[in-house]
Structures are given as structure tokens and as C-alpha cells.
Amino acid sequence: MILAQQLPAEGSVGVIAFAVVGIYLLVLLGLGWIGYRRSRGGEEDYYLAGRGQGWVVTALTIMATFFSSFALMGAPGMVYRDGVVFALVSLNVPVAGYLVYILGRRIWAVGAARGYVTPADMICDYYDNQVLLRLLVVLVGIMFGVPYVMMQLKAGGQLAAALFHQYDNAFAVGATVLSIITALYIMIGGMRSVAWTDALQCVLLCSGMLLAGVAMVVSMGGWSGFTSAISELPEGSLTVPGNTGFWQVPMLLTVCLFIPIGGIIQPAQWMRFYAARDVETLRRSALVFVIVLTGCFLLGIMMVGLGGQALFPLGETAEGNVAAHPTVGGPGDFDQVLIVVLREQLPALLGPTLGMALAAGMIVAIMAAAMSTADSNLHAVSALVTRDVYDRFIRPQAGDHERVWVGRLVIVAVTLISLLMVLQGSVEGSSLAGFMKMIVGLGLFAAAFAVQLLPLTVDILFLRKGTSAGATAGLIAGLIFAFSFSTLPGVIVGAMYGDLSAVAADAQPLAAQMLNVIGTAKSAVPIHASAWGLIPNVIVFALVSLTTAPVPADRRQAFADLTR
Numbered sequence: 001m002i003l004a005q006q007l008p009a010e011g012s013v014g015v016i017a018f019a020v021v022g023i024y025l026l027v028l029l030g031l032g033w034i035g036y037r038r039s040r041g042g043e044e045d046y047y048l049a050g051r052g053q054g055w056v057v058t059a060l061t062i063m064a065t066f067f068s069s070f071a072l073m074g075a076p077g078m079v080y081r082d083g084v085v086f087a088l089v090s091l092n093v094p095v096a097g098y099l100v101y102i103l104g105r106r107i108w109a110v111g112a113a114r115g116y117v118t119p120a121d122m123i124c125d126y127y128d129n130q131v132l133l134r135l136l137v138v139l140v141g142i143m144f145g146v147p148y149v150m151m152q153l154k155a156g157g158q159l160a161a162a163l164f165h166q167y168d169n170a171f172a173v174g175a176t177v178l179s180i181i182t183a184l185y186i187m188i189g190g191m192r193s194v195a196w197t198d199a200l201q202c203v204l205l206c207s208g209m210l211l212a213g214v215a216m217v218v219s220m221g222g223w224s225g226f227t228s229a230i231s232e233l234p235e236g237s238l239t240v241p242g243n244t245g246f247w248q249v250p251m252l253l254t255v256c257l258f259i260p261i262g263g264i265i266q267p268a269q270w271m272r273f274y275a276a277r278d279v280e281t282l283r284r285s286a287l288v289f290v291i292v293l294t295g296c297f298l299l300g301i302m303m304v305g306l307g308g309q310a311l312f313p314l315g316e317t318a319e320g321n322v323a324a325h326p327t328v329g330g331p332g333d334f335d336q337v338l339i340v341v342l343r344e345q346l347p348a349l350l351g352p353t354l355g356m357a358l359a360a361g362m363i364v365a366i367m368a369a370a371m372s373t374a375d376s377n378l379h380a381v382s383a384l385v386t387r388d389v390y391d392r393f394i395r396p397q398a399g400d401h402e403r404v405w406v407g408r409l410v411i412v413a414v415t416l417i418s419l420l421m422v423l424q425g426s427v428e429g430s431s432l433a434g435f436m437k438m439i440v441g442l443g444l445f446a447a448a449f450a451v452q453l454l455p456l457t458v459d460i461l462f463l464r465k466g467t468s469a470g471a472t473a474g475l476i477a478g479l480i481f482a483f484s485f486s487t488l489p490g491v492i493v494g495a496m497y498g499d500l501s502a503v504a505a506d507a508q509p510l511a512a513q514m515l516n517v518i519g520t521a522k523s524a525v526p527i528h529a530s531a532w533g534l535i536p537n538v539i540v541f542a543l544v545s546l547t548t549a550p551v552p553a554d555r556r557q558a559f560a561d562l563t564r
Helices: 010-038 043-051 055-066 069-082 084-102 104-114 119-127 132-163 170-219 223-231 249-265 267-275 279-311 334-350 352-394 400-425 439-463 468-484 488-497 510-524 529-546 553-562
Strands: none
Touching: 010 170, 010 352, 043 267, 055 170, 055 267, 055 279, 055 352, 069 084, 069 132, 069 170, 069 279, 069 334, 069 352, 069 439, 084 104, 084 249, 084 279, 104 119, 104 267, 104 279, 104 439, 104 553, 119 132, 119 267, 119 352, 119 439, 119 468, 132 170, 132 267, 132 334, 132 352, 132 400, 132 439, 132 468, 170 223, 170 279, 170 334, 170 352, 170 400, 223 279, 249 267, 249 439, 249 529, 267 352, 279 334, 334 352, 352 400, 439 468, 439 529, 468 488, 468 529, 488 510
């Protein structure tokens, strides 16, 4: 039997929530200060924590970086919208865990032997391409990192809006506070602070996912009540391709395969491999990753999403699209289902005080998920811009102290840009509103760019058949196609020309005509943008490599010796 929703008085909600969130944020700043006190100074210590992280911290920081607000808000929202089909996306977790060891241990071995700090250090050293290829790798890091930071700040805003819904500007304040605290503790302590806060945040977010799943089942009368309610969901919620028809089999397979690859070879994770103490650290981390995160996904996220649909049945817009229940929010506010379930079900189940205290703890878990990924990506983008651009092309003579401070300024700049875009995207009717509607959409957009590093990574670590020209040409092709088949070109064209639906195709601007062609291709072959980019990437990489000068044999042998 489903319990009736019961919301406690707003005053008690505010007091409990403010207290719990305030204590949590102070703890994070404290860990940042401890990280600063333990640091030994210098660029390597700031970005890699002295390459001495043990397996516990390494496992937790890798998991926390991988499982962001995508997991605690975006994934339940997607399950709530589309149904059980999104459970198959949990297959990406074992794939990612396997890659932590298969790729991570080789990246660690080469990085430790040759003193690399960023992904571009290894890639550009192997191919001996220190300008164009380095800038392209930095671009990949930015195209992944900035949307991922935006995703976390958006989650912080949604969190505050749901928890402190009595305040009109709660979204803006929540996103701003989260961005300030995150930027501060990264700037204070670097990788050491990021890793320590990630460790705490990983424990919180995993506990939060499992608690949310248990609370959902209990609130619906136990396992029998839960399964009975789920069995009565609409057919679309229990079959492929889901309620919206988006998750067709090709799309599902490409997301399950390529998104975890992007999540593991993106710059923030690559630098975590460098920072590990040894290969055994990464082996243990991979095992913990697979067991813990797969369990959290299936026992937490799935329960919340499906149970949320039983508690708050989906509706339909005037246009015939799937819409969220009014209790959850507006028609497209699927991401807020977990927050609403916690806010409304826990007080009814456990009483207003204890229920809201646990709900506030879950809110902290969601903040932990957001901040643990935001900090990692801000830190990685800072390293890429500072070491691969500023140090290489602007002031090669700069010392460690100067570069660390430039890195801190980069963190401030990227945080500010991301925050402004999130605030703009929260305005109904703005050009960014549609692009940023769902957290999962931002995550899938970002991962499409990180995946384009896969051919270079596989070539360097395993094949060693590619050339510098091939790697560069392939990466350019991959990035262009990944961008073209993403959702952003439609946003840009819409912002430039407005609604062109009533304009004949041959009278539309060239950009809109090209967008129509891409849309036709996407409908005919429903695969993710990462795959649309990776296919030409691999083809161009292979063809150009066949006709251009190879990497010198001694360098290929040196890398082969290190990656056995």
C-alpha cells in the first residue's frame, strides 16, 4: 500500500536542512584546508597529490568522479520518464570498471616512468606533435569538463529549489553556493583536497542511493507492494524503447558501450590513474568500482525511478509528449523525482522530524554526487589550460608557483562561465533552456567528445600503428561529427534564426538545411553522437596513418616495454 504524501511544515524543513547542509559544507572546506597543510608545494603535488594515493582513496575518487548528479538525479529522472529500459544502461558500470584496470594500469605505468601530468603529455610525447594535437586534446577536455561542471551546478540549483521551495531565488542561490564552495576547496588544496573530499562524497552518494532505494520499497509496503505497483505501470515503461521511444536498441547499445569509455578516458580520470600509488591500487579500485556502483545503480536508482512513476504517474502534454506529474514539477522536470520522493515519502514514513532529517541527509548525498564530479573536472580543466597552453605557449619560463596560481584563476573562470550558463539556461524560453532540460542530456553530450580520445589511447597503449598526422586528422574528424550530431547545433540554429518549422526546406539558411540532413540521418540510424564521431575518427585515423610517416621505431618500442 502506497503511503499518502505528507509534507511537514516549511519552517521545520528549513531549519533541519540548513543545519545539515551547513555542517557538510564546513567539513568540505575543512578537508580543503587539511589538504593544503599536507601539500608539499609544486605543480605535480597540486595536480597529482605526489603520485602516492592508496587504493581506498583512489577507488573512492574514481567512483565519485564517474557517478555524479547524472546518477543521483539524472538517472532516476530518466528511469521515471522512460521506464525499465534505462536499467540496461547499468551495463556501462562493469564496462567502465574493466577499463579502469585495462587502460588505467598502462596509463599509470607510462605516466610514472615519464613524469606525465595531463593526457596531452602522453599523447603528444608519443606522436611528437606538441602544438595542434595538444590543443585538440585540451579542447576535448574543455568540451567534456565544462558541460559536466554545468550539470553539477544545475543539480545544486534544482536541489535548493526543491528543498527551499518557499524562496523564489532558491535555484540561483543553490547553484551559486555549490560553485563557490567547490572552487574554494580545489583552489586551496589541489588534487589532495579533491581526492579526500571525493572519498567522503563517494561514501555519502553510495549510501544515499541505497537509502533511497530502501525508502522507496518500504514506503510502498515492502517488496511485494513495490513489485505489484511496478507490474501495473504502462506497457511503455516496461519495454524497449521506453515511453518516449528514444531508447531504441542501437541507441541503447552505443550509449552502454561508449559512454563509460568517455567517462573513464576523460582527463579527470586519466589524471587519477597517474596519481595512483601502483598497479595494485588500480586493480583493487576496478574491483570495488564494479561491485559497489553496479549494486548502487540497480538497488537504488532503478527503485527510485520506477517507484516514483508508480507514486507520481506520468501525464501527457497537449502535443502528446510524456510529462512529469505536477507534484514532481513542470512537464519536463523529470530530474526532480528523487528529491520529491524524499521530501514527501520519508516524513510520511518516519514522522516529520526524523523523516526530514534523513531527507536532508539524502540531499547532502546528492550534493556530494554533484560536487565530487564538479571538483574533478574543474581541477582537470585547470591542469590542461595551465600546463598544456599557458606553460607551453604563453610563458614557458613560468615557475611552479606561478603555474599553480594560474591554475587557480582558471578554476575561477571556468566556474563563473559554467554558473552563468546554468543561470541563463534556467530562464524559461532562453536559447539554452532546451539544451539543459535534463541532466542526463548534458552528460551524454559531454561524453561524446571524451570518447574521441579512444583511437589514440588504444593505439598508444596496445597497437602502436598510427601516425601523428593520422591521430590529428582522426581526432578532428571525430570532434566535428560528434558535435554535428549532438543537440547543440539545433540550439545554436534556433537562437540565430528562431522557429523555422513553417519555412520551406529550400528557403532555409544553409545551417538549418544541414541540420535537417543530420536529423534525417539520426532518424535512419539511431545511434549516439559518440558513435557518429568515432566511426569517421577511426576511418580517417587508419587511412591517413597508412600514407604518412610512422612514429619512430625506438619510441614505439619504449612505450611497448612500459605497457606490457
